[in-house]
Amino acid sequence: MAEFHLKILSPDGVFFDGSAKQLSLRSVDGDVSILAGHIPYLTAVGIGECRVYTDGDEPRRAACCGGLLNVTREGVFLAPTTFEWAENIDSDRAEAAKQKALDRIASPKSDAQKKLAQIKLQRAELRIKVAGTRK
Amino acid sequence: MASMKEINLRIKSISGTRQITKAMELVAISKLSKARERIDRTRPFYTELYSALSDVAAAVSPLDTGFCRKGDIKRRCIVVIAGDRGLAGGYNSNVFRYFDENAGDNPLVLPLGKRAVEHFERRGFELISDEYMSVEDIDVGDCFEISRLLCKMFLDGEFDCLSCVYTNFVSMLGQEPAELRLLPLDKELISDGSAPKFTLVEPGAGAVFNSIIPDAVAGLLWGAVCESFASELASRRTAMESATSNADDIIADLRLKYNKARKSSITQQITEIVSGAGAEQ
Helix, strand or coil: CCCEEEEEEECCEEEEEEEECEEEEEECCEEEEEECCCCCEEEEECEEEEEEECCCCCCEEEEEEEEEEEECCCCEEEEEEEEEEHHHCCHHHHHHHHHHHHHHHHCCCCHHHHHHHHHHHHHHHHHHHHHHCCC | CCCHHHHHHHHHHHHHHHHHHHHHHHHHHHHHHHHHHHHHHHHHHHHHHHHHHHHHHHHCCCCCCHHHCCCCCCCEEEEEECCCCCCECEHHHHHHHHHHHHCCCCCEEEEECHHHHHHHHHCCCEECCCCCCCHHHCCHHHHHHHHHHHHHHHHCCCCCEEEEEEEEECCCCCEEEEEEEEECCCHHHHCCCCCCCCCEECCCHHHHHHHHHHHHHHHHHHHHHHHHHHHHHHHHHHHHHHHHHHHHHHHHHHHHHHHHHHHHHHHHHHHHHHHHHHHHC
C-alpha cells in the first residue's frame, strides 16, 4: 500500500512525523480518511477519534480536537488544538473533567458557559472512549 | 581616603547586591532551560502552521470569509508581549521602542506582562484588557481565549489589522523585537509569490476559515509568547551575569582600598608609638 508523509504537530509538541498508509479522523463535517495521492485538501478538524495506520492492521489511536488538516502534494499536515495518543490519556482526569462539565451544564451561569461546558463534555467523553480502546 | 569603616560598609552592601544578582542569574538559567525546551516543542508547530496559513491565504477569496477583508487600515490592534519584571537589560525597553517605531496612530493595545500593562496604561493607550499581568503564567488555553476575543472584535469591525509585537529568541546572546502580522489574511502578506494552487476546501470555505483561523491565530500567539518568555530570561541572565561580574570588580577594588587604608593606619600607629617612645627618653 502506498505511503505518504504525515506530520502531526500541536502546541504541545510533535506527535508524529513519518510515513503512514492512512489517516482517519473526524472533521467538522464528518469522518474523513486520507490515503496517499489525495488531492490538495483543507478542512477544519472536529472532535473525534484519530487513527493513524502505519504497519500492520492495527492503527494507533488518539483523541484529536479542533485545528486544521491540510493535504498538499508534499504531504499531510495535521495541526490539532489538542492531541493525545490513547496510551497517554489520563483516564482519571478525563472522568473528573466529564463530571465537572456535567455539573456545569446542570447549573450554567450563562449561555456561553453552557456551550463551553458542552464542548468540554464532548472532549472528555472522547478521551474516555479512546482510552478504552487501548489494551 | 575614606575611612576603613566606610569602605567596609560599602563592601558589605555590594556583597549583598551581588548575592541578589547572582541568585537572579541562577533562577533565570534554570527557568531558561525549561523555556527553551518549550520553544523546541512549539517551533515546528507554528512554522508549519504559518506555511499552512499561506496555503489557505492562496486558496481563499475575500468573499468567503470576513477574515481577509480588504481596504484601508483605519484602526490597528497590537498585542504587545513584554516582561513581568524589570532587571532584564534592555528587554522591555527594546519592545516598547520597537512598538513606538511601528505602531502608527492610536492603536488598540492588548498588553501581556506586568511591565507592558503598566507602560501602556501610563501612556494612555486604549487597552482591550489588562488582566494578563503575568507572561509566565499564560498557557495555551489563555491564547485561545485571547484569540477568540480578538477574532470576534475583528469580525465586528472594531479594528482592521491585527499584529503582535514580541521578541524573537535568536540565540542565548541575541534577542530581537519583531512584529508578526496575524489578520487580515492577505495574499500579498504571506504568500511566497508562487502561483495559487488548487485546494479542495470542505465543507465550505467560509465555514472552514471561520473555524480554523481563530485556532491558527491562537497557535501563532502561543508561539510568540514562548519566544518572548525565553528572550526575557536570556536577557535577564545576560544582564545579571554582567551585574555580578561588575560587583566582583567593585569589591576587588574596594578590598584593595581597604587594605591600603589598613596599612597606612598601622604605619601611622607605629610612627606614633615610636615617636612617643622617643620623646620619653
